[in-house]
Amino acid sequence: MKRITLSIRSLAAAAVALTLLVGGVSAAASGSITKKMIEANYMGIKLVVDEVEVTPMDASGNVVEPFTSEGTTYLPVRAVANALGKEVTWDGNTRTVYIGKLPGAEENWMLKLPPYRTDNAIVYDGSDHTKFFAVAGVNQTKGVVAEDENGWYRPEVIWNTNGQYSTMTCTVGFMVNKGDRPADMTLEVYLDGVYSTSYTFKYDGAPKTIHIPLNYAPNVKVLFTSEEGQTGIRGEWGMYDISFS
Numbered sequence: 725m726k727r728i729t730l731s732i733r734s735l736a737a738a739a740v741a742l743t744l745l746v747g748g749v750s751a752a753a754s755g756s757i758t759k760k761m762i763e764a765n766y767m768g769i770k771l772v773v774d775e776v777e778v779t780p781m782d783a784s785g786n787v788v789e790p791f792t793s794e795g796t797t798y799l800p801v802r803a804v805a806n807a808l809g810k811e812v813t814w815d816g817n818t819r820t821v822y823i824g825k826l827p828g829a830e831e832n833w834m835l836k837l838p839p840y841r842t843d844n845a846i847v848y849d850g851s852d853h854t855k856f857f858a859v860a861g862v863n864q865t866k867g868v869v870a871e872d873e874n875g876w877y878r879p880e881v882i883w884n885t886n887g888q889y890s891t892m893t894c895t896v897g898f899m900v901n902k903g904d905r906p907a908d909m910t911l912e913v914y915l916d917g918v919y920s921t922s923y924t925f926k927y928d929g930a931p932k933t934i935h936i937p938l939n940y941a942p943n944v945k946v947l948f949t950s951e952e953g954q955t956g957i958r959g960e961w962g963m964y965d966i967s968f969s
């Protein structure tokens with residue numbers, strides 16, 4: 725074990741200004757900086773996340789060794805967040821470390837949990853703002869467009885939810901007719917391959933938001949079909965504002 729006495733400023737530099745306190749925390753008053761001398765004990769602490777050993781590094785790729793001080797273990801925030809698959813953001817104005825989603829930021833589920841299989845459907849993940857689809861005159865850059873040129877196909881989209889979610893929320897609306905006549909659409913939901921429920925949408929109605937119970941199923945499939953359930957959707961339908969909870 726090696727012991728080094730550090731000031732708060734030198735300690736922050738060593739840990740790239742971001743440290744996670746495990747066991748307790750003492751914060752300076754807002755808008756002020758308190759300087760303290762501490763004794764840092766380096767003893768070869770290992771970081772293991774879900775049985776996988778992690779080598780803590782800063783944003784530049786330099787190894788940052790965890791340490792203890794007065795019974796508290798200090799770990800680099802960036803290393804822990806990366807191991808958990810989270811982004812780290814430092815707000816210098818408010819001196820705040822954010823792990824994961826930023827306050828007020830919209831979560832893009834089309835990137836976080838994209839469909840792993842589609843049939844006669846196009847996925848828009850929002851990464852290219854020049855690509856969009858319009859529903860009820862409003863452009864959408866994130867979502868799924870189910871299309872059927874001939875009126876015979878039943879587009880489907882499948883998500884691998886890994887049993888982590890209880891509800892799927894989305895908005896569905898009619899886009900354009902491509903068949904001999906417009907038709908209402910029924911959205912069938914299958915959980916782990918077993919039929920669960922269905923929702924009907926009017927081609928001349930406004931987009932409708934639905935909340936689909938998932939019951940923590942390992943996967944969810946949505947099947948776009950005509951109201952009769954025998955023929956295709958005869959046109960294009962858009963699904964957007966997709967989220968899981």
